[in-house]
Amino acid sequence: MGDRLLATSTVEGMPSGHGARRTYEVMIIDSHVHLLPRRVQHDRTPFCRSDSAFGSIYSSSKAKLVSETDILHYMDRYGIEKAIVFGFPWEDPGLVRENNDEIWSFHQKHPERIIPFAVLTSGQREPSLKEAARTLEGGFAGFGELAMYHHGWRLADFEALSPSLQLAQMKRVPVIIHVNEPVGHHYPGKIPVDFRGLLRIIKAHAEVDFILAHFGGGIFVYALMPEVAKILSRTYLDTAASPYLYDPKVFRVAADIMGVDKILFGSDYPLLPLSRYVKQLEEAGIDGDMRERILGRNLADLLKLGKDNDTSGLVLGTDFGRSPSEAVECREDS
Numbered sequence: 445m446g447d448r449l450l451a452t453s454t455v456e457g458m459p460s461g462h463g464a465r466r467t468y469e470v471m472i473i474d475s476h477v478h479l480l481p482r483r484v485q486h487d488r489t490p491f492c493r494s495d496s497a498f499g500s501i502y503s504s505s506k507a508k509l510v511s512e513t514d515i516l517h518y519m520d521r522y523g524i525e526k527a528i529v530f531g532f533p534w535e536d537p538g539l540v541r542e543n544n545d546e547i548w549s550f551h552q553k554h555p556e557r558i559i560p561f562a563v564l565t566s567g568q569r570e571p572s573l574k575e576a577a578r579t580l581e582g583g584f585a586g587f588g589e590l591a592m593y594h595h596g597w598r599l600a601d602f603e604a605l606s607p608s609l610q611l612a613q614m615k616r617v618p619v620i621i622h623v624n625e626p627v628g629h630h631y632p633g634k635i636p637v638d639f640r641g642l643l644r645i646i647k648a649h650a651e652v653d654f655i656l657a658h659f660g661g662g663i664f665v666y667a668l669m670p671e672v673a674k675i676l677s678r679t680y681l682d683t684a685a686s687p688y689l690y691d692p693k694v695f696r697v698a699a700d701i702m703g704v705d706k707i708l709f710g711s712d713y714p715l716l717p718l719s720r721y722v723k724q725l726e727e728a729g730i731d732g733d734m735r736e737r738i739l740g741r742n743l744a745d746l747l748k749l750g751k752d753n754d755t756s757g758l759v760l761g762t763d764f765g766r767s768p769s770e771a772v773e774c775r776e777d778s
């Protein structure tokens with residue numbers, strides 16, 4: 445990686461006993477940040493009514509919504525150089541499109557910092573594939589966070605993703621899937637996940653880099669089985685929400701099983717800021733190379749940031765620079 449990517453980042457928000465500020469020689473990239481459409485930020489009430497999945501998570505005022513400015517302030521405050529930003533998997537395909545378009549415009553305003561990922565509508569194969577093609581043709585850097593909040597991930601839901609995953613494979617972009625633990629306490633957004641269905645779809649798309657959010661709901665434990673390890677050989681785990689879910693030991697255990705290159709810092713901002721994850725890393729005694737990899741280098745490698753052919757700070761699709769609205773519609777034969 446070039447020197448230009450090794451920015452010095454100051455991580456604030458440390459517990460006072462540790463001193464107010466610490467400096468890390470590391471490029472921090474957040475792999476998991478949510479931005480919802482402006483009219484939803486303005487008044488979420490009608491959307492809570494019209495979209496039961498959205499309502500199940502966001503009807504509580506504890507579920508914060510943030511603006512583009514909030515995200516940039518967050519990144520600046522914590523020395524986060526780049527972030528993958530995405531919306532919500534709305535049931536209404538029109539709202540998915542609107543959310544993706546606003547993500548794209550945020551990226552266009554800050555191409556060096558905002559890495560746009562496209563959400564897809566939940567459960568409707570046709571609109572979902574159309575939007576998948578539109579966004580990837582337009583230059584989005586991946587899909588995510590894909591989720592099935594209203595009834596959970598069933599085998600049929602994973603299978604319905606297949607055509608979009610083929611597009612991701614063609615464009616060589618990663619796919620972030622929301623996965624949560626099948627056991628433990630309940631929280632808004634916690635859904636049943638068919639692990640067998642998940643492994644089946646990952647196996648069927650062996651050339652796609654999957655990022656399973658929230659430490660993959662613990663699925664990595666099964667990678668101690670050789671046949672599962674083989675299936676998960678290109679699968680990454682993000683750390684989103686881990687301070688709410690796991691003992692800090694999870695970082696080392698997951699890295700031991702999956703490989704240290706497979707763990708990606710993701711905050712789920714505005715749910716939690718970077719400092720909570722840094723605290724977990726410290727509690728787990730993770731520093732040096734391992735910390736640097738988790739906080740950004742692994743994702744930089746995955747997205748090929750800073751490689752020779754990278755002129756904008758990002759390696760995006762061939763149609764980079766074009767508005768996704770102008771991109772070609774999904775062709776039947778593609």
Ligand SMILES: [Zn+2]
Binds near residue numbers: 589658
């Ligand atoms: Zn999630």
